[in-house]
Amino acid sequence: MWQRHKQQPQYSIAIIGTGFSGIGTAIELEKQFGIKAQLFELSKDVGGTWEAHSYPGLHSDSPSHLYSFSSDPDASWKNFYGNQAEVHTYLQNVARKYQIYERTKFETEVTQAEWDDQEQHWILEWRSVHDHQQIGSGHFDILFAGLGLLRIPNIPKDIVQNFQGPVVHTARWDHYLDYTNKRIAVVGNGATCVQVLPELAKMASHIYNYQRTPAWVASRGQFAYSRLMQFLFRWVPFFMKLYRFYLFIQNEITYYSFTDPDSFLGRRFRRLLTESIATRLTRAGRPDLIPSLIPDYPPGCKRISKSELYYETLAKSNVTLVQSRIESISDRTLKDKDGNGTEVDIVVLATGYEFQGFSGNLKIYGRNKTILAEKWKNEFPKTYKTVTVHGYPNFFILLGPSSNLGYTSVLSQLNIQINFAIKCIKQMIQKNLKAIEPKESAQEEFVTKLNNDFKNQKIWKAGCTSWYLNDGGEIFSIWSALSMPTYDQIFSDNPGAILGGSWGQTTVTTQQSTLMTEKIPKNKQTPGMLKTAAFLNSISDNESEYEDDDAYAPLSMTTWGSQEQQKQQQQVPTNQQVSHDWNSLVDPNYSIKPGGIGSGQLHRQGSNYKPLSETAIVNKRLSKPIPGSGTSSGRLQSLTSMSMIKKKPKKRKKRERVVSMPVHALPEMTVNGWGSGQLTSTPFWEQQQQEQQEQVQQYYDAQEIHNEIYDDDADLEVIPSLKIEIELAPGVTILVTLFKGDTMTSVVEDICRHHHLNMTSESKQALISTLELFIQTKYP
Structure with missing residues (x-):
């Protein structure tokens, strides 16, 4: 017979960063294992790059429907390419949906992570970003680093030290600085310059764009989705998934357009881009700029930027292109290599980012007390499958070395990496492992294969300067092939080298059990x-x-309440004595979603559960319609009278009148994880196991239950046959039972708490006034 055990392997997991990497990992860990990981975030909000960066014109260069989680698509994207606010809002909504906010330490910097080889876990230390004082430490079995590659700005020290005026980097945009009617020098011509330059040209009196070599900039083809398309995304099954797949394949095909610049496709792609640039500058009235803005290296050598306004902006009368680096600075005058001086008011640095071992200021100590950042400074950053590192057990790095894509949405690669990490953890659970890491031989074999793949691709070393290359000229930051076959390369190419088992290719430590x-x-x-x-x-x-x-x-x-079980339950007589023992009221093994008692929506909880009080849990259960009664039992204040509840024969009830109150015009009302409230209890492995009792359908009289639970002098009475249906937004309604004697303030607070709503005080007051007016009108 199948037995439940008192213990199961439960791993504590820490995730550094709450961008796409951190949020995506936290979601999958909870879905797959019920583990609620602890997250750490430097900023005051989730979003990673999309929270830290907010310069004018910032947008995604991947299509919106492709730059989102495949498990959580969004039908509300307005444009083909989303801007910073839209992408950030998407991440915030996903984080609320999965309760990421509740388990994230914001404005907290993890300064050190050290592997304890004796205890087989990671020891983390973290500090406040405000006073830089250590505020905590803890140990975790598994560590995920979702730090991101492009996060530490590359700031030329000579400009910052010598320029006697404001200096702003696009990664640290100053929104309080007035750019209107100012002379602004924009240094660089990468992706950030391409995006910010058109916006600054609208405000500044004059722009001076300093660039050493031109960049390939293609037109985005930006457009707004029609109402018909948005309707199809939202309501037609599989339409949005098919559209996403179409975008994915379309981007995959572009890979072949530039990886071999000498091929027919490579030559054609370069010719088309050249003609496009020439046409755009000619139409803008500046054909003289064509020779200066056509690169001498093939497109794809570094990531192609996208903008419909970049070349048109360079052709404007208040924009000057300076094809030279800044040689010296005197007060507010910038001098180029020809000795020409230009006086400006503000310097905007669009100079990209620094590579610091993919860990920044974080010190990650491995098995031999080696700091990962220092190790990677002195050698090619070696990984296994781009996710794990030899010498650093139970450590998974996301979008680190050799994992970025130079042509499409990086989220496809991120999804593969997360799946690989999940597979590793599954093996740890199945094989009862405390630690897992790749063997050095497997890692060396993977890196050798990766570098051999790059040797056959001429484009990456075609004469341009890009962040794909390290100081030694090695390609260290991008993946060497399409993202599509990555599944096969990661999962099928000798998985035993990392996952252990009968393959015998990994170093593992077995937990005795x-x-x-x-x-x-x-x-x-x-x-x-x-x-x-x-x-x-x-x-x-x-x-x-x-x-x-x-x-x-x-x-x-599997789901509780299968057809066979339901048939057995229906055969049970209804005159059995009702038990109100606490253990029978709340099964310690499961949580119940708001689908109702016996709905079959049972979900395993992780180790980091938050147990509710007995009163709170019974409150939630008795606030739902009791089977057969047709009405809610009311709010429970005390458990002292639970033994007084008696079974009543089934009574025929009149159909309730439901009054609809649309209040969706209330301002600034947001849904935080709609319907996500769960009843939780102690996990089954911490409880004594009892035989499961067969379910019995019972019928109660709601009014009698209410009268016996509450004292005789209680100033509460169920409003007969009446509930209020409140429409918070089109298609989103809640059902509320009112009691005489209730204050509408307490009712609104209960609604917010029970349904996980965030309301502004203005919204709450408007709803309170609406409810009070309704009650006064209905029951004067």
């Missing part, structure tokens, strides 16, 4: 049976009797 879970033959499995991948042990020599190991998803279970 006698706990074993039997595998059940297919022909003996019953509906509702728990399946787990932890500690599998065969009970028969005939392996064909069993499902594959991969089918046993860790800490997942």
